[in-house]
Amino acid sequence: MSSEKEPLTESKSEDDTPVESQAKKQKAMLAEAPDDQWPECWVMTDECKDQKAPNKKEPNEAVTVEFLRTLGIRYVQISLDMPERIAVLRR
Numbered sequence: 018m019s020s021e022k023e024p025l026t027e028s029k030s031e032d033d034t035p036v037e038s039q040a041k042k043q044k045a046m047l048a049e050a051p052d053d054q055w056p057e058c059w060v061m062t063d064e065c066k067d068q069k070a071p072n073k074k075e076p077n078e079a080v081t082v083e084f085l086r087t088l089g090i091r092y093v094q095i096s097l098d099m100p101e102r103i104a105v106l107r108r
Contacts, residue, residue, distance in 0.1 A: 047105060050094045052082045 059071075060078035085092075097103065 047093045047095070050092050054094065055082050055085070055092045058085060 058080040059073050060080060061072045062074050065072050082092075095103070095106070
Protein backbone atom coordinates (compact mmCIF):
# COMPACT_ATOMS: atom_id res chain seq x y z
CA MET A 18 0.00 0.00 0.00
CA SER A 19 1.40 3.40 -0.96
CA SER A 20 1.61 6.19 1.60
CA GLU A 21 1.04 8.81 -1.09
CA LYS A 22 -2.40 10.35 -1.41
CA GLU A 23 -4.19 10.19 -4.72
CA PRO A 24 -4.80 13.61 -6.24
CA LEU A 25 -8.39 14.79 -6.25
CA THR A 26 -10.08 14.58 -9.62
CA GLU A 27 -12.30 17.25 -11.09
CA SER A 28 -15.26 14.93 -11.80
CA LYS A 29 -18.07 14.60 -9.28
CA SER A 30 -18.36 11.11 -7.89
CA GLU A 31 -20.87 9.43 -5.59
CA ASP A 32 -17.88 8.40 -3.45
CA ASP A 33 -16.83 12.01 -2.77
CA THR A 34 -16.74 12.88 0.89
CA PRO A 35 -17.85 16.35 1.98
CA VAL A 36 -14.18 17.25 2.50
CA GLU A 37 -13.25 16.17 -1.05
CA SER A 38 -16.21 18.08 -2.49
CA GLN A 39 -15.18 21.22 -0.56
CA ALA A 40 -11.57 20.82 -1.72
CA LYS A 41 -12.71 20.64 -5.35
CA LYS A 42 -14.80 23.81 -4.95
CA GLN A 43 -11.90 25.67 -3.34
CA LYS A 44 -9.47 24.54 -6.04
CA ALA A 45 -11.83 25.74 -8.77
CA MET A 46 -12.35 29.09 -7.05
CA LEU A 47 -8.61 29.68 -6.58
CA ALA A 48 -7.30 28.71 -9.99
CA GLU A 49 -3.56 29.07 -10.48
CA ALA A 50 -2.42 32.01 -12.59
CA PRO A 51 -1.01 31.30 -16.08
CA ASP A 52 2.78 30.89 -16.24
CA ASP A 53 3.33 34.27 -17.91
CA GLN A 54 1.61 36.07 -15.01
CA TRP A 55 3.80 34.70 -12.20
CA PRO A 56 6.21 37.17 -10.58
CA GLU A 57 9.91 37.01 -11.40
CA CYS A 58 11.83 34.66 -9.08
CA TRP A 59 15.57 34.10 -8.72
CA VAL A 60 18.29 32.44 -6.68
CA MET A 61 19.57 34.79 -3.98
CA THR A 62 23.21 35.65 -3.37
CA ASP A 63 25.07 33.79 -0.63
CA GLU A 64 25.36 36.96 1.44
CA CYS A 65 22.30 39.01 2.28
CA LYS A 66 23.34 42.34 3.78
CA ASP A 67 20.10 44.17 2.98
CA GLN A 68 16.93 42.06 3.16
CA LYS A 69 14.98 44.68 1.22
CA ALA A 70 17.40 44.56 -1.74
CA PRO A 71 16.71 42.12 -4.61
CA ASN A 72 19.91 40.15 -3.75
CA LYS A 73 20.15 38.68 -7.27
CA LYS A 74 23.26 36.85 -8.37
CA GLU A 75 25.36 38.30 -11.18
CA PRO A 76 24.55 36.99 -13.72
CA ASN A 77 20.98 36.47 -12.57
CA GLU A 78 19.87 32.84 -11.96
CA ALA A 79 16.15 32.86 -12.73
CA VAL A 80 13.87 30.19 -11.25
CA THR A 81 11.22 28.69 -13.51
CA VAL A 82 7.54 28.31 -12.71
CA GLU A 83 7.90 24.54 -13.17
CA PHE A 84 10.60 24.45 -10.45
CA LEU A 85 8.43 26.50 -8.09
CA ARG A 86 5.59 24.01 -8.61
CA THR A 87 7.90 21.12 -7.67
CA LEU A 88 8.47 22.94 -4.37
CA GLY A 89 4.70 23.09 -3.84
CA ILE A 90 4.39 26.81 -4.53
CA ARG A 91 1.19 28.05 -6.17
CA TYR A 92 0.45 31.54 -7.43
CA VAL A 93 -3.16 32.63 -7.63
CA GLN A 94 -4.61 35.98 -8.55
CA ILE A 95 -7.61 37.01 -6.54
CA SER A 96 -10.16 39.61 -7.47
CA LEU A 97 -11.29 41.36 -4.31
CA ASP A 98 -14.68 42.07 -5.82
CA MET A 99 -15.59 38.38 -5.53
CA PRO A 100 -16.68 37.77 -1.90
CA GLU A 101 -16.89 33.98 -2.34
CA ARG A 102 -13.16 33.82 -3.13
CA ILE A 103 -12.32 35.94 -0.10
CA ALA A 104 -14.38 33.57 2.06
CA VAL A 105 -12.32 30.62 0.81
CA LEU A 106 -9.11 32.36 1.82
CA ARG A 107 -10.35 33.08 5.33
CA ARG A 108 -10.87 29.38 6.06
